[in-house]
Amino acid sequence: MNFLALIGRVILDGLETAGRMGMFAGNGVRHAVLPPFYFRLIGRQMLAIGYFSLPVVGLTALFTGMVLALQIYIGSARFNAESAVATIVVIGITRELGPVLGGLMVAGRVSAAIAAEIGTMRVTEQIDALVTLSTNPFKYLVAPRLWAATITLPLLVLVADTIGVMGGYLIGTQKLGFNAGSYLKNTLDFLETADVVSGLVKAAVFGFIIALMGCYHGFHSKGGAQGVGRATTDAVVSASILILIANYIVTELFFAK
Amino acid sequence: MTAPPKISIRGLRKSFGSKLVLDGIDLDVERGESLVIIGGSGSGKSVTLKCVLGLIRPDAGSIRIDGTEVVGMRGDARDEMLRKFGMLFQGAALFDSLKVWENVAFGLIEGRHMPRAKAREVALQKLAQVGLGVEVGELSPAELSGGMQKRVALARAIAAEPEIIFFDEPTTGLDPIMADVINDLIVQCVKRLGATALSITHDMASARKIADRIAMLYKGRLIWVGPVKDIDHSQNAHVDQFINGRAEGPIQMEVLRP
Numbered sequence: 001m002n003f004l005a006l007i008g009r010v011i012l013d014g015l016e017t018a019g020r021m022g023m024f025a026g027n028g029v030r031h032a033v034l035p036p037f038y039f040r041l042i043g044r045q046m047l048a049i050g051y052f053s054l055p056v057v058g059l060t061a062l063f064t065g066m067v068l069a070l071q072i073y074i075g076s077a078r079f080n081a082e083s084a085v086a087t088i089v090v091i092g093i094t095r096e097l098g099p100v101l102g103g104l105m106v107a108g109r110v111s112a113a114i115a116a117e118i119g120t121m122r123v124t125e126q127i128d129a130l131v132t133l134s135t136n137p138f139k140y141l142v143a144p145r146l147w148a149a150t151i152t153l154p155l156l157v158l159v160a161d162t163i164g165v166m167g168g169y170l171i172g173t174q175k176l177g178f179n180a181g182s183y184l185k186n187t188l189d190f191l192e193t194a195d196v197v198s199g200l201v202k203a204a205v206f207g208f209i210i211a212l213m214g215c216y217h218g219f220h221s222k223g224g225a226q227g228v229g230r231a232t233t234d235a236v237v238s239a240s241i242l243i244l245i246a247n248y249i250v251t252e253l254f255f256a257k
Numbered sequence: 258m259t260a261p262p263k264i265s266i267r268g269l270r271k272s273f274g275s276k277l278v279l280d281g282i283d284l285d286v287e288r289g290e291s292l293v294i295i296g297g298s299g300s301g302k303s304v305t306l307k308c309v310l311g312l313i314r315p316d317a318g319s320i321r322i323d324g325t326e327v328v329g330m331r332g333d334a335r336d337e338m339l340r341k342f343g344m345l346f347q348g349a350a351l352f353d354s355l356k357v358w359e360n361v362a363f364g365l366i367e368g369r370h371m372p373r374a375k376a377r378e379v380a381l382q383k384l385a386q387v388g389l390g391v392e393v394g395e396l397s398p399a400e401l402s403g404g405m406q407k408r409v410a411l412a413r414a415i416a417a418e419p420e421i422i423f424f425d426e427p428t429t430g431l432d433p434i435m436a437d438v439i440n441d442l443i444v445q446c447v448k449r450l451g452a453t454a455l456s457i458t459h460d461m462a463s464a465r466k467i468a469d470r471i472a473m474l475y476k477g478r479l480i481w482v483g484p485v486k487d488i489d490h491s492q493n494a495h496v497d498q499f500i501n502g503r504a505e506g507p508i509q510m511e512v513l514r515p
Contacts, residue, residue, distance in 0.1 A: 125350040128312050132344040132423075133413070134336060134368025 024216050031136065032143040041144035042151075049110050049145075049211075050152030054159065056109060057102045061160035064097050065089060065167025073176050085176070086186035089168035094195045098160040100247055103206035106153065107213075107239040114145055114214025115235035119221035119228035127219070137219075145211040153207030154200040161199065198254040205250055206243050213239035261324035263288045263421060263453040264309065269318035271304055278304050280477035282318070291447055291454040293464045293485075295499065296474035297508065302457035303347075305474070306423050309455075310342065311335060322421070340368065343419035343452075347426040349410040351398035357409050358384070358394035364417045383412040386449075387442050404435035408442065415446050422447060424456035428463045440466040461500050473499065475508065 072088045118141060121127050130137045165187060172178040213235045221231035262285040269282040278301040286292045294302050307313040309320055311327065320327050327338055343364075351360050361380035365371040371379070381394055387408040398406060407427065414422055427443060428436035440463050447454045447467075458464050464471055465485060472482040473496050481496045488500060498506030 121352075124348055125346045126352055128307070128310075129344070129346055129350040129352070131312060132310060132339065132342055133364035133417075134340050135363070136336075140367065 020220075021212075021216055024219070025212055027138055028142040028146055028212065028215065031138040032146045036139070038140065038144050041140070042147045045144050045148030046152050048113070049106070049148050049207075050156055053106050053109055053152075053156060056105050057156050057160050058163050060101050060105050061093070061098060061164035062167040064101055065093055065164035065169075066171045068092055068097065068164075069168040069171040069176065073172075082176075083186065085172060085178070086168070086183045087190040089172075090165050090187045090191050091195055093164035093168070094161050094191070094199045095251075096199075096247075098164055099157050099199045099202040099206060100243065102157050102160045103153065103203065103210070103243045103247075104240055106156065107206075107210045107243060108236055110149065111210050111214040111217075111235040111239040112232045114211060115218040115221070115232045116228055118215055118218025119231040122219060122221050123224055123228060142211075142215045142219075145215055146208060149207035149211035150204050151207070153203040153210070157199060157203035161196065194254065198250070201254075202247060202250050205246050209242045209246060210239050213242065260288065261321065262286060263290075263323060264455065265319075265321040265324075266305075266309070267319045267321075269305070269308060269315050269320065271301075271308060271313065271315045277477055279308070279315070282474075282477075282479055284472060284479060284482070286453055286455055288453055289451055291444075291456070291467055291469045292472060293456045293458060293468035293470075294472045294474055295457075295459060295461070295464050297459060297499070300474045301477050302474055303425060306344075306425060306455065306457060310339070310344065310423070340417070341420045342423065343414035343417065343421070344423040345407070345410050345414045345425060345427055347429060349398070349403075349406040351406060351409060351413070353398050355397075356394065357389075357396050357398060357401070360398065360409060361394075361412045361416050363413065369417065380412070380416060383416050384409070386415075386446065387412045388438075404431055404438070407431065407435075407439055411439070411442055411446065415450060415452075418450055419452060421453045421455070422450075424454065424458075424467075426458055426460075427456065427467075428458065428460045433462075436460065436463060437466075439463075443467050461502070 068089050069085055072085050072092075073082060076082050076084050076088070118127075121141070127137050127141070130140060169180075169183055169187070172183045173180045217231040217235040217238070221227045264284075264286040266282055266284040269279050271279040282305060284292075294305065296302050304313060308315045309322075309327070311330065315328060318328070322338060322341065325338070327335075330338060351357075352363065355363070358377055358380045361383055362371075362373070362376035365376040365379060366373060381391055384390070384394055389405065389408055389412070393401070393405070393409075398409065401409065424443060427439055431439060443454070444467055454467070456464075456467060465488075468485045470483065471485050471488050472479050474480075475495055481491050481493045483491065488496065491497065494507045498508050
């Protein structure tokens with residue numbers, strides 16, 4: 001095939017997908033903010049997305065905090081700035097690593113689960129059945145998941161922040177010989193509200209992306225088990241990439257202030 | 258002035274990519290009539306149903322329900338139109354996260370905002386109509402056999418007492434006796450509701466039992482439409498071959514011969 005035509009095809013396909021995702025997102029948001037609301041479904045999804053992600057997010061945060069303390073100690077020892085470990089750990093966790101690593105872990109767990117569930121409903125005609133029973137699938141399937149993920153991700157990240165700082169504290173006091181009181185004092189003294197808030201805003205954005213990608217790929221899956229499998233993979237990959245891109249954009253927005 | 262047909266389809270065309278699936282369908286279904294569309298796999302039967310429901314957007318043509326154009330209809334008007342419909346899906350399409358009675362009551366609770374307790378009563382009554390007891394209502398769809406799932410799906414389709422019911426391959430995948438049970442139930446339910454029924458099938462026994470009229474779809478066109486009693490002397494070679502299930506004839510399957 002003509003090389004230029006190939007480039008054109010790839011770009012056009014990309015734009016088409018972006019457009020369809022944008023329209024899907026717009027439709028989803030419209031149904032999420034307009035009544036009626038399915039509070040029971042939102043609650044159930046919050047449990048599935050939030051509560052059951054606690055172990056994986058907690059473990060991720062714990063070990064990230066621990067390794068961060070070690071690495072920063074090694075680096076800061078080179079210019080006698082070991083006392084900065086506590087401060088850098090807490091800023092690193094709250095601003096960046098808590099939301100991003102937490103978001104990526106939840107993307108793997110939740111985007112995949114949503115895409116598989118909705119994809120199966122698509123290929124077994126359950127979504128068509130919803131329509132024939134006078135129920136809008138966007139309202140019934142997409143909106144509750146968007147709400148649940150956008151609300152629960154910040155809560156999860158708050159837990160991750162706490163556990164991550166605790167991981168740093170454990171290594172700092174048990175292995176690197178910091179005084180427990182001064183480690184905690186250093187952690188709190190230089191922490192600003194914006195550090196935590198920017199992390200939580202990121203988490204909310206990531207939550208939206210995770211649910212959106214799961215729903216989008218699930219909705220557009222076709223062709224039986226194989227199609228659902230592909231939708232699941234696509235959901236996780238696209239959610240992860242979009243999280244990293246959105247992370248930069250949100251950071252830039254907060255940085256500009 | 259006579260009332261317009263319940264469903265009136267004119268010049269319906271649809272292609273997927275370069276494959277032409279529906280090539281100008283004209284079809285009327287009168288109020289209270291049961292029409293069955295027969296045809297081989299891939300002849301466009303399901304696409305026709307899905308176009309009427311608005312699940313697939315046709316490329317051209319007009320579909321009128323009670324005289325109102327429904328192609329391109331959206332929002333509240335479409336919701337209102339869909340309230341007239343019930344559909345039995347080929348694979349039953351029960352919601353596996355809900356119990357059987359919640360499936361049957363779904364359209365009442367979500368679509369019509371009926372209180373749960375009342376909807377449950379109606380659901381159990383509809384389950385009884387298809388020969389399923391109260392205890393089945395508490396099971397999950399995955400615990401049921403194929404025949405029971407079809408019956409639950411039938412109960413769900415008729416729960417909101419629709420004016421029009423679609424049956425997509427109602428007997429596919431069932432043993433002949435269960436297929437006949439389902440056919441009987443379909444006839445009973447449609448009669449009881451006085452509903453208009455549009456079915457698609459390639460099971461001739463089923464078609465003869467539930468149809469008032471039969472239409473045959475072949476290569477995206479309706480090649481024969483007539484009362485069920487005339488189907489055996491249709492003078493149409495394609496129809497003859499299909500209803501007698503012969504491999505030899507004008508319809509050639511696209512299979513490689515050794």
